[in-house]
Structures are given as C-alpha cells and as structure tokens.
C-alpha cells in the first residue's frame with residue numbers, strides 16, 4: 001500500500017476536504033496511465049508531464065490546460081497529438097474541480113528532467129524554448 005504521507009494525504013494543513021493528487025490519480029487514472037514507461041493503455045505520466053513543461057511556462061497555465069483537457073478531452077487540445085491515434089482519445093473523467101486540480105498539480109510535478117530536455121528546474125519563471 002502507498003503510505004499516506006507519500007500520497008499527499010492532507011494530514012496537517014487543515015484542509016481535510018482537499019483531495020490528495022496522487023490519491024486521485026491512483027483511484028481514477030492509474031488503470032490506464034502508468035507513471036513511468038512502459039505504458040498501460042495510455043501514455044505514461046512522466047513523459048506527458050515533460051511535454052506539459054515544454055509547452056507551458058508556469059504551473060498555473062499547465063494545470064489549467066490539463067484540467068480543461070480532463071473535463072473535455074479533445075485531440076486538438078492535446079499536448080501529444082499522436083497519442084490519441086495510438087491509444088484512442090481519453091474519456092472525460094467525472095471528478096470535482098478540486099479533484100481535477102489536485103490531480104493535475106500532482107501530474108505536473110511528476111516532471112522528470114532526466115527524461116526530458118529541461119534544465120534549471122527551479123520552478124517559477126524559467127524560460128522554456130518554444131518552437
């Protein structure tokens with residue numbers, strides 16, 4: 001079992017209603033998404049998170065885009081357009097806004113610079129090469 005602390009369970013922050021992102025992921029997303037390759041029936045989280053970091057400069061933008069996608073998956077919104085042809089389009093996941101936000105924040109944080117081409121991962125306002 002995943003420990004409560006590792007799953008981001010809100011023990012001490014006084015916000016017991018805020019769902020932990022990893023917890024939401026394990027319950028609603030992990031049937032299709034593995035965290036690291038190899039994929040299950042969808043692209044794994046880490047490479048997807050890397051793509052979000054390449055496309056969006058800030059966590060706010062990345063999370064907002066991801067929440068919008070989760071509410072209404074759309075090939076034209078996808079950061080990875082090939083994925084829908086390879087795996088099929090993702091179904092919309094009926095979760096509350098809080099849960100979608102929590103899971104998207106967790107997802108964004110799975111970024112692994114070793115697998116991407118990022119550097120200077122201090123967060124905040126770093127410049128990404130857009131192309």
Ligand code: HEC
Nearest residue numbers: 028029032041042078079080083084087088089090093103
């Ligand atoms: C029934 C299987 C399934 C479930 C459950 C599922 N996904 Fe997906 N997901 C997919 C597939 C297939 C794709 C790739 C095709 C696409 O982009 O639609 C995808 C793509 C994505 C993407 C990339 C979107 C983009 O911009 O390219 C994100 C982010 C994502 N999923 C997050 C989640 C999260 C978070 C959950 C849980 C709340 C979840 N998925 C649950 C199948 C699933």
